[in-house]
Structure formats: structure tokens, C-alpha cells
Amino acid sequence: MSEVRSTCPYCGVGCGVLLKADGQGGLAVRGDPDHPANFGRLCSKGSALGETVGLEGRLLTPRVQGQEASWDDALQLVADRFQQTIAEHGPDSVAFYVSGQLLTEDYYVANKLMKGFIGSANIDTNSRLCMASSVAGHKRAFGTDTVPGTYEDLDEADLIVLVGSNLAWCHPVLYQRVLAARKARGTRIVVIDPRRTASCDAADLHLPLAPGSDVALFNALLSQIQQRGAADADFLTHVEGADQAFAAAHESRLDPTGLDETLVQQFIDLWIGTQKVVTVYSQGVNQSSSGSDKVNAILNCHLATGRIGKPGCGPLSVTGQPNAMGGREVGGLANMLACHLDIENAQHRSVVREFWSSPTMPEAPGLKAVDMFRAVGSGKIKALWVIHTNPAVSMPDADAVSAAIAGCDFTVVSDITAQTDTARLADVLLPASAWGEKDGTVTNSDRTISRQRAALPAPGQARPDWAILAEVGRRMGWTAGFDYETPAEIFREYAALSGIAGRFGRDFDISGLGDLDDAGFDALQPTRWPVSAARQGGRFFADGQFFHDGGKARMLALHHKVPEAKTGPRYPFRLNTGRIRDQWHTMTRTALSPRLSAHLAEPFVEIHPQDAADQGIAPADLVQLRSPQGSAILRARITDAVQPGQVFAPMHWTGETAPCARIDAVVAAVTDPVSGQPESKASVVAVDRFAAKWYGFAVCQGDIDPRAEYWARARTRQGWRVEMAGLSEITDWEAEACRLFALSDAQVQSLIDVKRGLARIAFHADGRLLAALFVAPQPVAVMRDYLANLPGQDSSDALTGRPPADRPDPGPTLCSCFDVGVNTILTAVETQGLMSVEQVGAALQAGTNCGSCRPEIAALLAQVHQREAAE
Structure with missing residues (x-):
């Protein structure tokens, strides 16, 4: 089978991947050396994608009220119930909650259906939990949601500031790019985060500021920028509000940050004294009750100094999902129209409605995610469609959200599995195609549009999301508006609409791709927007041209706001x-x-x-x-x-x-x-x-049915490993183990000490271990990683809980890319005299792929050398 070029489905880095199907449902995955986001690198998650494409747990047919149904019946029910709800209660009685896992073409059809034809803006996305504050900050500063710079800025910067971003773990490929710049040009790294993370390993400075105090810190920087004469007077002629922003910054205090003033001064000296500065920020900034202000505090500093839109300069918002950016572009947020047009602008609404030939268009933003689920809970929203996300787990106050979904009159879930907390609450389940089976586009954090291409056939009756949504649109009576046959057709329409947005002076314009035929769409290479007759890719704003009326940027006067929830004796x-x-x-x-x-x-x-x-x-x-x-x-x-x-x-x-x-x-x-x-x-x-009466650890090949106040399970190569703890006394552990594993007919080996509360029980068949349970009145002390690999093997000594002398225990996995355990590394360090992370990599490969485990390897080495020095 030939390799297929596609894009990784995880974070917003947007790494290119090469996929090769084996013809039996398996998939080999490697990084695409020609993709500009990663140049062949993949993180541990991307490297393991081939292990995640099996059919276990896949939803393969539609289900209505838990029973298998035909597509015709399921889709007609969805169309009928939404139409009935709208007829009886109005368009705002229905809602879509969608996801950055959708491809841009899926997102476009969902947004068009809800806003242009149903006539409500009640479509929001789980990206609301990820980057909505960045969108708001961009719009307030620039006039539109524009990411000014590119990943190449990381290569050219002399100072990179990571704010609320554990880049080493959450965007490892970009972090390796930062480390490469450090090695090549001496780039300095500053981490601003309340917690010491893996990203601090290579940092020149770590500022452990108090939660929520970013505005106070960046106001201190902004104040010093003006006082030291570091403001760019020429660039500030393109900016409004600078005087007010400086005045607010001068009034600000450092107290809320909890930082030593000397440490803050080191940071300010570095920032002001370095021309090429990139400030990378992520969820630690965005996920806040003052997240928009935090974003604008960062943007203020870059605008004040003119360090924006130039090589090696600028703010960079890194997103958490593969198509969070694409969702922003198509209007997947409740407060936006497609192509960065504004829902509250009558002209924008009019041209989009005319372009779509749609019957209606909402005049105001819809409900954002938290308010949307509150409206579901109150009964205001009576029909809900959730697509590729799991709000019963991922939303704040998740128990209330779960109860709201359970109580909704009619809930549809489109997903690849029925085994999620949200899917279990649905009236209708629709089987969607998964990554590796999808065809369309995604946009990464630096505005690069990449193709996702199918390397595997969709299993069972699974369908693409755009096709499911379009069919519902047709069944609701809007045949012409949703008469799509291919994702290329949707992309062309979307590109054409962006040209209209471009004529309104919007940043997002890919009209240059609007003439792609199907073959051209199939062959589309990674392309950074905009793509129009007027502009091709590149950076924004170095020329001082912004998207507010009047063409100027805006600096905001900002003040520190404490988090709403207050600690106290009850919740300290x-x-x-x-x-x-x-x-x-x-x-x-x-x-x-x-x-x-x-x-x-x-x-x-x-x-x-x-x-x-x-x-x-x-x-x-x-x-x-x-x-x-x-x-x-x-x-x-x-x-x-x-x-x-x-x-x-x-x-x-x-x-x-x-x-x-x-x-x-x-x-x-x-x-x-x-x-x-x-x-x-x-x-x-x-x-x-948590004062448990007993603790347990189990390994097994087959299913397990834990019933305890605490349990957590994880996949192993041989089956499952499970941690448990309970508050109720169990008097017959052998009977409980038989129930737990459903292995009443297997050969049982047990060591039970009732008085001490100890039990070790193993199940065998034909000399091979099927399952084992270890119980103690305190956390169980056994070699877990060794035991996890025992099911299916000849393991008569399993109850010892530790490996025999001739079978080394690799220990907990440290390097997931190459499956290297802690004990393997420690043994190599001690026996081979390894002294550095690089030497460990040369000996064991650990840390040589995505590099996200390098800080942990360094910590291990430090422990060994510290112990040796003490001896």
C-alpha cells in the first residue's frame, strides 16, 4: 500500500503525517519530513496513532434509544424532532455543540445549517474551553481574530516567553523547535507558570506567579517599557489607547503576582533588552475569568514596542485541538459568522445570507458553551446535537452538565464510539467516520491549512460528519443549500465566501483557492492563509495596518482582577x-x-x-x-x-x-x-x-467489573491494569475476585491473611495467567509494570508481585515513543556510566524522538548523581 499524506488529529501544531495501511485494518504512521509544521517530527501521541485505529468500541450503526436503526430512520427522526421543536418553541430552542475534532468542511456545514437555515446562533464548540479568550483578545486589539506570526518566528527569536504553556508536554514538536533555536542561536527561554513543569527544564528563568495574576505582571512590563523609552513611537502612530494603557500599567502593583521583585526585574530586563521576542501563550492565559484581559496585556506589550509581524517577533497563541483555528474561521463559535465576519454587523449578515440563499439569519450571538448547557438544564434548549466531544466530562461543573443532557427532551450524539459519558445519555447515536477515514482540511495555530486524507475505509455504516449534517439539512427541506457530494465542493464554496469577507476588509481570505477542482483539492499542499490576489500567507501587522475601522490597533487599559472563587477555611x-x-x-x-x-x-x-x-x-x-x-x-x-x-x-x-x-x-x-x-x-x-478500608491492584486479560468507591483502569499490551480502593469491608476476597474477573471456572491460586487484611489471588488456565488481584489495608506494594505484562504468560510466581531474578523489570514507562522504562534507564546509567541525557538517548533511544521525556531523564540522572555524590 502506498503512503497517504495527512495531518495529525491531536494538538494545534498541525503536524504532517504519512500513513500506510496494511490492508487488514492496521496503519503505520510516521512524520512527514516535508510538512512545514514538523519536518518529520512527531510527539509520543502522534507516534502511537497506529495503535488507536482498531474497531474496538467503534459505533458502527445508528442507534435510537439504544437499539440499532437504519440511517433513514435515524436521520428522519433527527430532522423531524428538530423541525417540531423549532415550530413549537422557536429556533433558539435547539443547539449544536461541536468540536475542534471536526474538519473545516464539517464545521462549515454545521454552522451554515444552524445560523443560515435554522436561524439560531446556538452553535458553539469545545474550542470555547480552549482559545475563546485569545479570539476576544485578538479582536479587541486587531479588529479581527488574526494570529500575527508564524512558527518560523520560533526559529528566529532571541527570547521566547512561555506564558501558561507547558509546551514541552502539550506541544512537544514546537518545544523541540524552541530548543533547536536555543542551541543554534542562544535563544533565551522564560517560563511564566504557577507550577514548575517540564518546560522549565531548559528555561533560563521561571516565574511561578500566583494564579490569575498575569495582567499585573505584564502591566509591570508595560510600565517599564514606557519609562525606559523602549516604546516604538513610530509604530504607536498606528495604535489607539496607548496613553490610557500606559496610565493603567503605571498604577498597577506587583503584590498579586507573589513574585520576588528581583525575579520580575530580571524578566523585564530580558524582555526590554531583546528585540526579537516571541510570547507563546496557551491555556494558563486563556482559561481564566480574566483571560481576555490577560491576552490583551500580552498584546499591549508587543504593540507598544512594535514587536509584532516581524521575523522573530510577536505574540503566538498555541491551540489545543487540530482544527480549533478552522472552527474560528468558519464561525463555529456562537458569537461569529463564517470567514471572520461579525454576526452583529447587519451588512455582514446580509451578504452571508445572500451568498447562502438562506431563509433567515440570527441578529445576535447565540449561547456560549457554559450558558448553552445551563439552558439545556433549564429546559430552554429542548433539542441538542453534540458532535465529537464529551461535555459530560469536559465542561466545568460536569455533574450539572451531565444531568442537563440526561434531562434534555431530545439529544443526538455523533461520534466514533458509544462508550463515552455523553454518548450514554443520547436518544440518537450516529456513527461518524474517524481520523484516518476522513477527507478534508484543518488549520493549525499559525494559519497553515493542511489536508486530512483517508488512509482507511470507514467501517460499518460510519459516515463523514459533513454528509450527516447535509442530509439532515435536506430532510428539513433545504435541499439546494445542502446538495453537497464531496468535501472539495464545500471547500470551494467556503473559499468563495472568504473572498466576500476579504472585500469587507477581513483578514481571512482564501479566495485564491476557490477555483480548485477535485484533483487540485486532493493534491493541495500545506498552505498558510491568506491566499488571495492581494496577499499570500506571511505575517500580519508589521506595516501598521489593522482591521478596526480607521485601520489602527487598540491597546487596552487593564487592571488585575482576582479569581472569582476565594480560598478560605472550608476550601483552602x-x-x-x-x-x-x-x-x-x-x-x-x-x-x-x-x-x-x-x-x-x-x-x-x-x-x-x-x-x-x-x-x-x-x-x-x-x-x-x-x-x-x-x-x-x-x-x-x-x-x-x-x-x-x-x-x-x-x-x-x-x-x-x-x-x-x-x-x-x-x-x-x-x-x-x-x-x-x-x-x-x-x-x-x-x-x-481518603481513608479507604482496603486497596487493590489487578491485572487481567479480559473484562473487569470493579465496584468500589475508587477505581481507575488503563490499557496494557496484555489487557488491563486496575487500581481500586473501597470503604466497605469484603469478607470473601476469592469470591470477589471471581466476580471481578468473571473467571469462576479458572484454576485459582491464592494467599489470604484475613487477620492482616491481605489477599493475593491469581487465575490460571493451561499454565498461563489470566488475571491476578492484590489487596492490602494500605496502598499495595507490588511491581505494577512487571505485573501488567504477565497475563497470557506462564507465570506461576505471579503472586510474589515482583519479577524473578532472570527477568528484569523495566519499571514505569518514561519514554513512550520507544517504550523505555525507568529501571531500564537507571540500569544503563549505572552499568554504562551514562552522564547526560544525550548519552542516554544514544544508548537507549529514549528522548530522541519528540523529546518530551528529556526533562524526566534529566531528573533521573540528577537523582543518581546526587546519590553517588552523597555516598
Whole structure:
């Protein structure tokens, strides 16, 4: 089979991939050396894509009320129920909640159907949780949602500032680009983040500012820019509001940042003293009740100095999804029209309506994500269509969102699996094609449009999302508006509409691609917009031309705002949430990969050693987080990477993988008043030790049915590994193990000490291990990574919980790209005298692909050398 050029479906870097199907459902994946986003590099997640394309768990036929149905019946029901709801309650009684997992062509059809034909702006996207504050900041400063620079700026910068961005783990390919610039030209790196992350490993400076205090810090910088004469007077002739912004900055105080003034001065000296500065920002900025102000505080500094739109200069918003940018372009947000046109502008509405020949057009923004689900809960929205996202887990106040969806009169979910928290609540499930089966385009964080091409056939009855949406549009009576046969046809229409936007002076114009025939669309190479007769790609704003009326940029007068939730005796800790290196969103895809699941196999919360001591929490204890919204149980990781009074927990676990660890059930639904983006970094919680009566660890080949207050499972090459803990006494552990594994007929081997609360039970067939359970009154002490690989093997000694002398234990996976464990690295360090990360890479390959594990390798080396020095 020949290789197919496509694009990775994970973060907004937009890496090119080469896909090769084996003809049996498998897929080989490697980086595309010719793609300008990654030049052949892939992160651990991208490298493991071939492990995630199997049919396990795939939704293959439509389902209505849990029963298989024909496409004809399912789509007619969807069309009828939406039409009936609109007829009885008006167009604003229905809503679409869509996703950055959609291709641009899917997004375009969804937006056209809702806004142009249904006549409501109630379409929003999970990108609202990711980059809405960046959109708002761009529009306030520039007049439109324009990313000024390109990835090449990272190669040419002399200073790169990472603000609220753990680039090393969340965008590893870009981080490697930063490290390459550091090596080639001595680029300095500053990290601004309350938490010490992997991105701090190579940083020249880390500013652990207090949560939510970014505006105060960048106001201090802006004040010094003016006082030191670093403002660019010529460029400021193209900017409005500078005097007011400077005045507000002079009034600002550093107290809220909690930073030492000397550290702040070092940062300011670096920023002002370096001409080529790129400020990269992500969720730590955006996910805030003052996220839009944080974005504008950063933009103020670049506008004041004219460091924007020039090589090696400018702000760079990095997005979390593969097509978050494409969703912004087509109007996938409730407050936008397609092609960066404005829904509240009568002329814009008129030309889009005329172009679409649509019957109607809303005159005001629709409901943004948090308000949308509140409206579902109150009954205002009576028909909801969720596409490729899992809001019952990922939205703040997730339990309330789950209840709202469950109570909705009519819910449709389009997805690749029925096994998500949201899909389980649907009245109608529609099987959609998945990545690797899709055909269309996506746009990455630096405005590069790339093709996603199908390398595998869609299984069962799965269909492309654009085709599903278009068929519903036709069945609702709008045949001409949705008479599409190919994604190329949709792309041409979209490109033509962008030309109209260009004539209105909008930034987004790809009308130069509007004449592509099907063959040209199929062959389309990565292309950075704009693509028009007037302009081809490149950077924006170095010429001082902006998109506000009058053509000037705007600086904003900003003031620090404290997070809405206040800590106190009842909820003394500030909760920060985020991502881990090898998992993606709610793990619908990445949890299928054993090697991605092996790095951090269990939900956890990071807590400072002093706080842990005060709360009586020991390493490996379980802890319960409680907030006014809900609670979660997670494993304690005691570390000084977080500051006292702060805790950090990842957002990936779900009802499928760890029902008690759905961290967004704890997060308050507080939003930025401008962008509507939720504050996911500053909720308040109480942290208490979870006093379980027993703890368990299990491995198995087949299904497992844990029933306990706490359980978390992860995929292994041999089946599953499961952590458990419970509050109820279990008197017969052998019977419980038989129930747990459904292995009542297997040969049982057990060691049980009732008095001490210990139990070890193994199940065998034909001399091979099927499953094993280990129970203790405290966290179970066994070699988990060794045991995880035992099912299916001849393992008569499994109950020892540790490997025999002739079988080395690789330990927890550290390098997922090459499946290298901690113990393997430690052994090589000790036996081969390895002294550096580079030497470890040369010996074991660890850290030589995406590089995101290099900080952990460096930490291991430091521990070994520190121990040797002490000896």
C-alpha cells in the first residue's frame, strides 16, 4: 500500500503525517519530513496513532434509544424532532455543540445549517474551553481574530516567553523547535507558570506567579517599557489607547503576582533588552475569568514596542485541538459568522445570507458553551446535537452538565464510539467516520491549512460528519443549500465566501483557492492563509495596518482582577487543571494505546510536601478533592512542583476510565465576561486523605467489573491494569475476585491473611495467567509494570508481585515513543556510566524522538548523581 499524506488529529501544531495501511485494518504512521509544521517530527501521541485505529468500541450503526436503526430512520427522526421543536418553541430552542475534532468542511456545514437555515446562533464548540479568550483578545486589539506570526518566528527569536504553556508536554514538536533555536542561536527561554513543569527544564528563568495574576505582571512590563523609552513611537502612530494603557500599567502593583521583585526585574530586563521576542501563550492565559484581559496585556506589550509581524517577533497563541483555528474561521463559535465576519454587523449578515440563499439569519450571538448547557438544564434548549466531544466530562461543573443532557427532551450524539459519558445519555447515536477515514482540511495555530486524507475505509455504516449534517439539512427541506457530494465542493464554496469577507476588509481570505477542482483539492499542499490576489500567507501587522475601522490597533487599559472563587477555611486550596504528556482530552483515542497509557496510568493530584504533611497525606495515598460543585478521588503525588496552597490535577479521566476522578466535576462554571471561556485554573477545593478500608491492584486479560468507591483502569499490551480502593469491608476476597474477573471456572491460586487484611489471588488456565488481584489495608506494594505484562504468560510466581531474578523489570514507562522504562534507564546509567541525557538517548533511544521525556531523564540522572555524590 502506498503512503497517504495527512495531518495529525491531536494538538494545534498541525503536524504532517504519512500513513500506510496494511490492508487488514492496521496503519503505520510516521512524520512527514516535508510538512512545514514538523519536518518529520512527531510527539509520543502522534507516534502511537497506529495503535488507536482498531474497531474496538467503534459505533458502527445508528442507534435510537439504544437499539440499532437504519440511517433513514435515524436521520428522519433527527430532522423531524428538530423541525417540531423549532415550530413549537422557536429556533433558539435547539443547539449544536461541536468540536475542534471536526474538519473545516464539517464545521462549515454545521454552522451554515444552524445560523443560515435554522436561524439560531446556538452553535458553539469545545474550542470555547480552549482559545475563546485569545479570539476576544485578538479582536479587541486587531479588529479581527488574526494570529500575527508564524512558527518560523520560533526559529528566529532571541527570547521566547512561555506564558501558561507547558509546551514541552502539550506541544512537544514546537518545544523541540524552541530548543533547536536555543542551541543554534542562544535563544533565551522564560517560563511564566504557577507550577514548575517540564518546560522549565531548559528555561533560563521561571516565574511561578500566583494564579490569575498575569495582567499585573505584564502591566509591570508595560510600565517599564514606557519609562525606559523602549516604546516604538513610530509604530504607536498606528495604535489607539496607548496613553490610557500606559496610565493603567503605571498604577498597577506587583503584590498579586507573589513574585520576588528581583525575579520580575530580571524578566523585564530580558524582555526590554531583546528585540526579537516571541510570547507563546496557551491555556494558563486563556482559561481564566480574566483571560481576555490577560491576552490583551500580552498584546499591549508587543504593540507598544512594535514587536509584532516581524521575523522573530510577536505574540503566538498555541491551540489545543487540530482544527480549533478552522472552527474560528468558519464561525463555529456562537458569537461569529463564517470567514471572520461579525454576526452583529447587519451588512455582514446580509451578504452571508445572500451568498447562502438562506431563509433567515440570527441578529445576535447565540449561547456560549457554559450558558448553552445551563439552558439545556433549564429546559430552554429542548433539542441538542453534540458532535465529537464529551461535555459530560469536559465542561466545568460536569455533574450539572451531565444531568442537563440526561434531562434534555431530545439529544443526538455523533461520534466514533458509544462508550463515552455523553454518548450514554443520547436518544440518537450516529456513527461518524474517524481520523484516518476522513477527507478534508484543518488549520493549525499559525494559519497553515493542511489536508486530512483517508488512509482507511470507514467501517460499518460510519459516515463523514459533513454528509450527516447535509442530509439532515435536506430532510428539513433545504435541499439546494445542502446538495453537497464531496468535501472539495464545500471547500470551494467556503473559499468563495472568504473572498466576500476579504472585500469587507477581513483578514481571512482564501479566495485564491476557490477555483480548485477535485484533483487540485486532493493534491493541495500545506498552505498558510491568506491566499488571495492581494496577499499570500506571511505575517500580519508589521506595516501598521489593522482591521478596526480607521485601520489602527487598540491597546487596552487593564487592571488585575482576582479569581472569582476565594480560598478560605472550608476550601483552602487553589486547584489548577491541565494535561499530561501522553493523553489527549478525555482519552477516547489515546486510551486505546498501551504505551501511552503506561506513562501515568492513574489519575493523580500534585500537592506540596508541606501541605501533604499538614493534611496527613503520605506518598501514594488517595485523596479526595471537594468543592462547592462536586468531588473527585485521586492518587497523591507529593512534589514541590506546585506551590503551597495549590494543587494540580489532569483533566483526562472519565466514567470509562475512572468515574471518581472526573476533575471537571470539581471545577466551578465561572467564565470570562468577554470571551465566555471557563476558568479552569483557579477553582477552590478542600483536600483530605481518603481513608479507604482496603486497596487493590489487578491485572487481567479480559473484562473487569470493579465496584468500589475508587477505581481507575488503563490499557496494557496484555489487557488491563486496575487500581481500586473501597470503604466497605469484603469478607470473601476469592469470591470477589471471581466476580471481578468473571473467571469462576479458572484454576485459582491464592494467599489470604484475613487477620492482616491481605489477599493475593491469581487465575490460571493451561499454565498461563489470566488475571491476578492484590489487596492490602494500605496502598499495595507490588511491581505494577512487571505485573501488567504477565497475563497470557506462564507465570506461576505471579503472586510474589515482583519479577524473578532472570527477568528484569523495566519499571514505569518514561519514554513512550520507544517504550523505555525507568529501571531500564537507571540500569544503563549505572552499568554504562551514562552522564547526560544525550548519552542516554544514544544508548537507549529514549528522548530522541519528540523529546518530551528529556526533562524526566534529566531528573533521573540528577537523582543518581546526587546519590553517588552523597555516598
